[in-house]
Amino acid sequence: MKKKDMHAYTYAYEKIRDQILSGEIEPHIKLTEEMLAEKFGISRTPIRSAIAKLEQEGMIRNKRIFIPTANDIRHIFQVRILIEGYAANYCSKFISEDALNRLKKCVEVGFDGTLEEVMEANHEFHQIIIQETRNPLMISIIDKMQSIIYLFRKTVVGQKRPHLIDEHANIYKAIENHDDQLAQQLMVEHLEKDLEFSLSRINN
Amino acid sequence: MKKKDMHAYTYAYEKIRDQILSGEIEPHIKLTEEMLAEKFGISRTPIRSAIAKLEQEGMIRNKRIFIPTANDIRHIFQVRILIEGYAANYCSKFISEDALNRLKKCVEVGFDGTLEEVMEANHEFHQIIIQETRNPLMISIIDKMQSIIYLFRKTVVGQKRPHLIDEHANIYKAIENHDDQLAQQLMVEHLEKDLEFSLSRINN
DNA sequence: TTAAAAAATATTGTACACAATATTTTTTAA
DNA sequence: TTAAAAAATATTGTGTACAATATTTTTTAA
Incomplete structure (x- = not known):
């Protein structure tokens, strides 16, 4: 549940991260901004920030969950x-x-x-x-x-x-x-x- | 000069980075989105991406050039x-x-x-x-x-x-x-x- | 005066529309 | 049929308006 004093992009970041780790978001599927925005009921803007951070951290690569070789x-x-x-x-x-x-x-x-x-x-x-x-x-x-x-x-x-x-x-x-x-x-x-x-x- | 096939946020990222490293942007001043957007003639959106990346990389902290202790x-x-x-x-x-x-x-x-x-x-x-x-x-x-x-x-x-x-x-x-x-x-x-x-x- | 409260201002965050690209599908010509 | 070209579609990138916060300034009451 989104805390009221939490920014949407923080919420999105945590949600996406958790759902990746829990397997709720499956590997191989493309993480499009619109799809995630829809899913979490917020606009694409905060989703973009969240994805960017997750990419920086290495969990996402090319808009997909990173599966290391x-x-x-x-x-x-x-x-x-x-x-x-x-x-x-x-x-x-x-x-x-x-x-x-x-x-x-x-x-x-x-x-x-x-x-x-x-x-x-x-x-x-x-x-x-x-x-x-x-x-x-x-x-x-x-x-x-x-x-x-x-x-x-x-x-x-x-x-x-x-x-x-x-x-x-x-x-x-x-x-x-x-x-x-x-x-x-x-x-x-x-x-x-x-x-x-x-x-x-x-x-x- | 901005290359024509370059995204604005890449341009912004490189420009800000270079200007920080060259000293053109001085330490201690607050890097507001609007000020940078104005400076580079683009909107705040790509500036936001650029700043976020620079913050992730540790060059910027709290919207200011990071000066390590x-x-x-x-x-x-x-x-x-x-x-x-x-x-x-x-x-x-x-x-x-x-x-x-x-x-x-x-x-x-x-x-x-x-x-x-x-x-x-x-x-x-x-x-x-x-x-x-x-x-x-x-x-x-x-x-x-x-x-x-x-x-x-x-x-x-x-x-x-x-x-x-x-x-x-x-x-x-x-x-x-x-x-x-x-x-x-x-x-x-x-x-x-x-x-x-x-x-x-x-x-x- | 000084500190808290209020107001004003500056700045960032979000949504959304439209533009630019990338991707996929369809069409066309060999 | 098959590969290139074209068209259609999907997705991302950008600008902009407005909302939410943060910051600064001013006002007020002690």
């Missing part, structure tokens, strides 16, 4: 591995008590939560580590890629990878022990496995 | 060091013959070119290294930051740093020798010095 996935992960590896290292030295607790919670939920909760906790695990860099640029770079990866996961993979939680647990331990080298190495390996898993789902 | 600069460099360090490493292993030659040329121009040429060559030196990763994501991340740093340089620094060319020469040599570790280390140190130099210009 194997190479796109590799490129995304190359950047992710670099930044998140660094972040894991950084965390080991500078993480706050609070963040460390939240990280621990994520691992615990990973072991005993519902599927929904586990998915959310896994996402948050990575999120916390990045946020502890307190570098807004890094955070936003990762955020944008997350959406694309999430989307890709939902549409292509739709399935959980084995050992994922154990790897999180190990990364957590390394951070807790302030072993920056190990934390970085484990994060890199973790993401490399994630990449492999993702790619294996495309090629068949 | 010391912390902003640190954050930008933290990402740059990470990515360009990686790129230097990567280059040492995989650079093409052609790119290596162009890199060499940049160093040479650095020693015997005019100020204008030197500036351009220095920029290109970094550009080539990033481009050799062939990762469009990395390239675009660095590109966006380049604009902001360049702008910041122009307005705040306006001055060349000593030893810069020598450092480029050393990085070049390391890449030429396929010494990936050294290339990375030298690039990191190079950028750290750049950061220090930039910061020293703010704090007085």
